[in-house]
Amino acid sequence: MAPQCFETMPRIRFGAGSVETLGEEVRRLEGSRVLIVTDPGIVKAGVLEAVKTVLDKAGLAVTAFTEVESDPSLEAARACVQAAAFARPEVVVGVGGGSSLDLAKVAAVMIANEGPIEAYFGMELVPRPGVPLILIPTTAGTGSEMTSISVLSDTHNQVKKGIVSRHLFARAAILDPLLTLELPQRVTAITGMDALVHAIESYVGVRATVFTDTLNLQAIRLVAGNLRPAFANGRNLAARENMLYASCLAGMAFSNTQNGLDHALALAIGGKYHLPHGLLTAFLLPWVMEFNAIAVPHKFARIAEAFGEPVAGLPALEAARRAVAAVRALLADLGISTRLGDYGVSRQDIPAIARAALGATRLIGNNPRTVTEADVVGMLERNY
Ligand SMILES: [Fe+2]
Known part of the structure; x- marks a missing residue:
């Protein structure tokens, strides 16, 4: 067999109710200021409120960027990165489908790297790790919570492109099937x-x-x-x-x-x-x-x-x-x-x-x- 290599992220919480462990997971990463990246559907479904409550109980300071669109564009990613620069989180938490998780990855990594975002399209072009990231999928799914990939739409050139970097791996993923019960x-x-x-x-x-x-x-x-x-x-x-x-x-x-x-x-x-x-x-x-x-x-x-x-x-x-x-x-x-x-x-x-x-x-x-x-x-x- 030719030499092989396998890489993955370090920690998975799995099972009904596991979202309750989010506060503990943030504390483990030694963060007290959290930015949640999510989309309006998650807000409407009451999931954001539930996640905030868990973080509040753990005594963490929380802000949220809730404007993630499906098929996120570069412009949408820039808006999210700007929100992150303003909130200066110590931990970023992505909650939602692939679009929310992909933007959470970009937000976390761009805190520590100079723009523009499009400079990082391609394989392993991101120089520095970002702030620690926790991903909570609400669909099953894109698998984005497990990957080092973020896909964005370059609307100007009408093409979708991927940033692939080991710095996009989450530090933890929380897989709670209760969050997927209401999916249409x-x-x-x-x-x-x-x-x-x-x-x-x-x-x-x-x-x-x-x-x-x-x-x-x-x-x-x-x-x-x-x-x-x-x-x-x-x-x-x-x-x-x-x-x-x-x-x-x-x-x-x-x-x-x-x-x-x-x-x-x-x-x-x-x-x-x-x-x-x-x-x-x-x-x-x-x-x-x-x-x-x-x-x-x-x-x-x-x-x-x-x-x-x-x-x-x-x-x-x-x-x-x-x-x-x-x-x-x-x-x-x-x-x-x-x-x-x-x-x-x-x-x-x-x-x-x-x-x-x-x-x-x-x-x-x-x-x-x-x-x-x-x-x-x-x-x-x-x-x-
Ligand atoms: Fe896919």
């Missing part, structure tokens, strides 16, 4: 699919390791067994807990490998059309799996197995195709169309989307099959 059905579906896409792209990718394989296969099994129940009945605590666990495992893995062609396309389409990230990665998944299957059929066969498909004795490629069928069946049950035309994407934009996707070298570099612009155009045309 559609959000449950698309964020759950995003977790599955992370696990699959990381598992079949060229940068996969023995560590990420174990995490990803377990994440795939958990999503296969729990996303339908969580979607069908949002109050199913066991299913919610398993989905949060799955999302965390996949996040831990893909932070090491990065994703692949699916995410490259999702960033390219998402930069131009403001469709939710999880929806994009979800409907792209079967197309990308079909394309990639011949590169690593044995791995796709294991995915089929993780979905409970009866593949024993089948040739690897046939088993691999069962994995694609299993994903298509899941998408059908979640009511997610797999036709590009259903999402308002114009056919004329296909060549530009293909070019932008191939420009995401961080992601394309992990894809198991070499991919050309013609491949991508063909894929989008076939599935329009």
